[in-house]
Amino acid sequence: MIWRRHGRDMLLVTPFFVLFGLFGVWPVLRSAWLSFTDYHATDEPNWIGLRNYAELFADERFWTALANTATYMASVSVIAVLLGLLLALSFGSNSRPHQAVRVAFFLPAVAGGVGAISAWKWLANSEAYGLFNSIRAAIGLEPARFLGDPQWTMPVLVLVGVWSVLGYNLVIFVAGLRAIPEELYQAARLDGASRWQQLLHITLPNLRPTLVYVSVTGMIASFQVFYEPYLLYGAVETLGGPLDSALMLVTYLFDRGFRQLDLGLASAAAWVLTTLLFGLTWLNLKLVGRER
Amino acid sequence: MLPAMKALLTQAALVLGLAAGAPLAHAARLVIWMVGDDKTPQVMQPAVAAFRVAHPDVAVEVRDVPWADAMTKYSAALASRRGPDLVTGSTSYAIALGAKGALVDLNQAAPDLARQLEQHANPGALRAIRRPDGRLYGAPFDMHVQLQYYRSDLAAGAPADWEGFITAARTLRAQGHGFAQQWGNTSWLGFYPYLRQAGGAVYDTTCARAVIDSPEAVRALTYYARLYRELQAPTDGWPDADGGLESGAYGLMQSGTWLLSRMDMVHKGLVGRWAAEPLPVGPTGKRTAVLGGTVLAITRFSPNRELALDFMRTVYQPEVTRRMAEAALAYGGMWLPSGRQDQIASLSLPNREALLTQLADAEGPPPCPAWMRQDYIVTRAVQRVVLAGGDPQAELSRAATVMNRALAALGAQP
Numbered sequence: 001m002i003w004r005r006h007g008r009d010m011l012l013v014t015p016f017f018v019l020f021g022l023f024g025v026w027p028v029l030r031s032a033w034l035s036f037t038d039y040h041a042t043d044e045p046n047w048i049g050l051r052n053y054a055e056l057f058a059d060e061r062f063w064t065a066l067a068n069t070a071t072y073m074a075s076v077s078v079i080a081v082l083l084g085l086l087l088a089l090s091f092g093s094n095s096r097p098h099q100a101v102r103v104a105f106f107l108p109a110v111a112g113g114v115g116a117i118s119a120w121k122w123l124a125n126s127e128a129y130g131l132f133n134s135i136r137a138a139i140g141l142e143p144a145r146f147l148g149d150p151q152w153t154m155p156v157l158v159l160v161g162v163w164s165v166l167g168y169n170l171v172i173f174v175a176g177l178r179a180i181p182e183e184l185y186q187a188a189r190l191d192g193a194s195r196w197q198q199l200l201h202i203t204l205p206n207l208r209p210t211l212v213y214v215s216v217t218g219m220i221a222s223f224q225v226f227y228e229p230y231l232l233y234g235a236v237e238t239l240g241g242p243l244d245s246a247l248m249l250v251t252y253l254f255d256r257g258f259r260q261l262d263l264g265l266a267s268a269a270a271w272v273l274t275t276l277l278f279g280l281t282w283l284n285l286k287l288v289g290r291e292r
Numbered sequence: 293m294l295p296a297m298k299a300l301l302t303q304a305a306l307v308l309g310l311a312a313g314a315p316l317a318h319a320a321r322l323v324i325w326m327v328g329d330d331k332t333p334q335v336m337q338p339a340v341a342a343f344r345v346a347h348p349d350v351a352v353e354v355r356d357v358p359w360a361d362a363m364t365k366y367s368a369a370l371a372s373r374r375g376p377d378l379v380t381g382s383t384s385y386a387i388a389l390g391a392k393g394a395l396v397d398l399n400q401a402a403p404d405l406a407r408q409l410e411q412h413a414n415p416g417a418l419r420a421i422r423r424p425d426g427r428l429y430g431a432p433f434d435m436h437v438q439l440q441y442y443r444s445d446l447a448a449g450a451p452a453d454w455e456g457f458i459t460a461a462r463t464l465r466a467q468g469h470g471f472a473q474q475w476g477n478t479s480w481l482g483f484y485p486y487l488r489q490a491g492g493a494v495y496d497t498t499c500a501r502a503v504i505d506s507p508e509a510v511r512a513l514t515y516y517a518r519l520y521r522e523l524q525a526p527t528d529g530w531p532d533a534d535g536g537l538e539s540g541a542y543g544l545m546q547s548g549t550w551l552l553s554r555m556d557m558v559h560k561g562l563v564g565r566w567a568a569e570p571l572p573v574g575p576t577g578k579r580t581a582v583l584g585g586t587v588l589a590i591t592r593f594s595p596n597r598e599l600a601l602d603f604m605r606t607v608y609q610p611e612v613t614r615r616m617a618e619a620a621l622a623y624g625g626m627w628l629p630s631g632r633q634d635q636i637a638s639l640s641l642p643n644r645e646a647l648l649t650q651l652a653d654a655e656g657p658p659p660c661p662a663w664m665r666q667d668y669i670v671t672r673a674v675q676r677v678v679l680a681g682g683d684p685q686a687e688l689s690r691a692a693t694v695m696n697r698a699l700a701a702l703g704a705q706p
Contacts, residue, residue: 041367041371041394042389042393042394043393125528126527126528126531127531127532127535127536145526145527145528147528147529148526149527233529235476235529237481237667238480238668238671242527242529242679243672244668254364257367258364258367261367263367263371
């Protein structure tokens, strides 16, 4: 009966489910299994129980990578959300200048990638022609080693990270702001509410779903950061930058999995990363849900 | 329902047809992956042409694999057991792959080739790839070493020894021209030449114990730190040292031999205003440089092992090797055959004397399986001294302790 009524529909969606299962579900399950094995790509995986996880948690570099990633994620998420919201409130109208500002901020989302990071590398160069150092020289400051001093690593990475997601956040917030009924503001104004009160009691509560979406997706993306630190600080012989200050979880995973061929341990690192992301997302949703 | 079924069946038939037809394309096919850029396969073309004279029925496919993707692509190919027949890769990576059983031991599979390499390969390149137990998971393919480059219009000559180097660099710095190390800056690779010049090593000869805390190593790191403390060398991972040489920001720099053929092409303003010399000698009288480059190896899963071995024998024929080097020079590259170093002298290379002198005293990374897992420990010790003002003795002792603890846990596998 079901087949007769929905047979054609089921047949049409079958290719999707086959491909999803093959390239989505199967690799994830396989990676979970590999995380309990000693696997180097050359021989069959060998079951070793929790030894990969034990080795991972005993590795000082893993904790460095985790701390760097958490700092990066917290900084980029908070700054990009606050700035994005501020920009959306300031440049959210349909006027030409506001549209131009939104386009300017959204450009990095379109032009991002390896080319953009190469441009950042040039800007932050320690040589005299690096833009940042040119600015410092113009105001009488000594040149700084933005790409060669561990103290500068996180500020540079956060700056690049915020720059790359700010435009996206801005556009999503503008869409969220426009979905708030204008009548609410009119009623508030009639009641004598100030702009600050309108923001606190109308805009932010109504924008909460958008805030949650932007925060959660931003956190996930920040936690998976790879090519920015890899391109800015990685070299053939080292991946973590000065004193591992640019070592992120995914960089660590890449190093252990593909450079050292410890694919079992890299799978364990991937599952720790996934678990952390699940936990953070759950916490975020829980906090917002409780407030509701 | 019928049109949808038809479309699905047509697609399925097409996929099956393509899959079934693929193996019929060639009777025998040799696939070679080379790390590098899109011009790199041109180097291999003379070898392919010579090989096909003897094997006209064998198709040879040479593909370039960018350095950044090499490790992921090789790992994926190994996992699928359907990878290329031959690969080129960095020396350290080849040792790591060999240790995992991914590569063919040439000593066992082709003793004639191993003997030939023994006679003609660069000794440092061969030492770097040969394991302490004698196994040889690849053949030295090409090499680069560090050289010192300087502005010949600003300095009369290159410094000859460690102290002379500091003095010359200080003089240039007082005139507004600094010093920069490019290849390996503030990492184990930048420190390694000084370690070897001082008579130190990372591991003992059996690879069972780290000896990075020796007095020689401490002396080397103390000196290396002076390059940054006294000469204020940049600490970026890869400073634009050749650009700085052109602008005058640097009067003296250290980088790889690939710049010899590129310098005039990329930096027009430097034409006739630069020179290259071997590294200054250290306290033991050695001027050892790091020997980088690639290794040519056969994958364990290759179904064409004998053909692949024949191809390797072709590559290391003197005439073929020379044509390969000339092919690289033709496109502005530099391919220095580490497996047939005897052919380098006959090539028309810029700064040949300096190059030959340095090649005679060059060492690859430690040929120990644990090295790929432990190189960061040495880099961290170097950076703690250079970037954070740490004490060389304390940092190297700490590094040796961590390395030896890990070696003990690994069972000190040779």
